[in-house]
Amino acid sequence: MIRLTGIEKRFGLNKVLKGVDVVVPAGSVTALIGPSGSGKSTLLRCVNLLEAPDAGEVEIDDVRLSFRAGERPRKDAVRTLRLKTGMVFQSFQLFPHRTALGNVMEGLVTVLGWRPDRARDRAMALLDKVGMAHKAEAWPSTLSGGQQQRVAIARALAPSPRVLLCDEPTSALDPKLAAEVVDVLRTLAHEGVTMLMATHDLRLASTIARNVVFLDDGLVVEEGTARAMFTAPRDSRTRSFIAHITETAVHAWTD
Amino acid sequence: MPHWLELMAASFGSLMVAGLVFTVPLTILSFAGGLALGSLAAMVRLFGPRPLASLVRFYVWIIRGTPLLVQLFVIFYGLPSAGILIDAFPAALIGFTLNVGAYTSEVVRAVIASVPNGQWEASYSIGMSWSQAMRRTVLPQAARVAVPPLSNSFISLVKDTSLAAAITVPELFQAAQRIVAVTYEPLILYVEAALIYLAFSSVLSILQARLERSFGRSGGFAGARP
């Protein structure tokens, strides 16, 4: 479960998040949609403290942290939250100097202090789950984008986080490769992995997410079930945004 | 045997001894010291408090902006006037270490900064601390990019150590000068000295190529292809 309450974040004079409340129930997937610059990435990065919120509360399962401007979160609090979250980046960010297997083992060995053989077993199981076991010894630079992202998903899952944060996991991929990644994420969703994902990918949002949150200019404008949001959005900004991404999606699929 | 070959053969021993006893240790010690100093300086500039970072910038500015020969003269001939007497070899060692430190600090700083921010974030996102991210993710990637420029510094240093002759260190080049003083055969002796420098730096070039090949195992990674 993720509960974000009154999250605020500014960069200099630019107030990017203006008091955002989002709840992702345990075992469900919430899609975060909204125009470019609306603060989706920033919100995700506030959950695992890649950015420290200026105000508000982040709660994941049994841990709750409050933030105040100018106050750095404590190191052990940061570590606790990071171990409860895994993150998937738009640009994969695999470690280029480690093999696919090495990437997935890294958190287990370096952070959790597992013995390498035990870490290897878990990493292989995860690579198998994302359909990448046959590329365990491959270097990231030799993998396609879709393959890299699947390895990155396995890496994020390795330390058994309670929630998975995905920042546009498919938007650097062409539709065919994106489909591979969507398949993996859908499997995870069915298994009950709690996910919060920013995305412009209508297929991803509509087939995997139970709930959708529409963010505009640092505020939640509208939220609801995926079906309600995509078929009957109430707010005019939501309506025009959804019309816009539907159009681009159709273009992408017919290209 | 022709005269020139005879002379080269006769002087080879003393040139080699001077090279192995002075040139090689001077090169290796001041490179190791300079690399350590430069890495420290780079860390201070990237992550240290501002006043210290300015101090490092000042150091790099002075060393890069003045001739190495002049620096050596200041240390060996100049400092005694201020009551600081340093023997020739340690003086050369200090001079070369400071010099290598300034240049490598720039290299180390650049290669660490060249590792994309996303790599830090990916490391943090799986729970790593700053030092774990540095050690496990950033430094290995930076090291790979650093091999060619650092090898360049190392090879330049082998040749630059000949400047130590000017502050009375009896290294390879000075050994050649001494033999010239009694044989009056500058062409033969200096060419011989040059060939020995060439041999030393060629060994380093070969080591560099090996090192690059072993780093190349990962199939070349994005953004860091040589």
Ligand SMILES: Nc1ncnc2c1ncn2[C@@H]1O[C@H](COP(=O)(O)OP(=O)(O)OP(=O)(O)O)[C@@H](O)[C@H]1O
């Ligand atoms: N590190 C930063 N420093 C300064 N400004 C930032 C920083 N990160 C984000 N911003 C600003 O915050 C705003 C929101 O950015 P954010 O990346 O969260 O938007 P987004 O909704 O993810 O957009 P996109 O769909 O393009 O990814 C933008 O105006 C951006 O310029």
Ligand SMILES: [Mg+2]
């Ligand atoms: Mg974004």
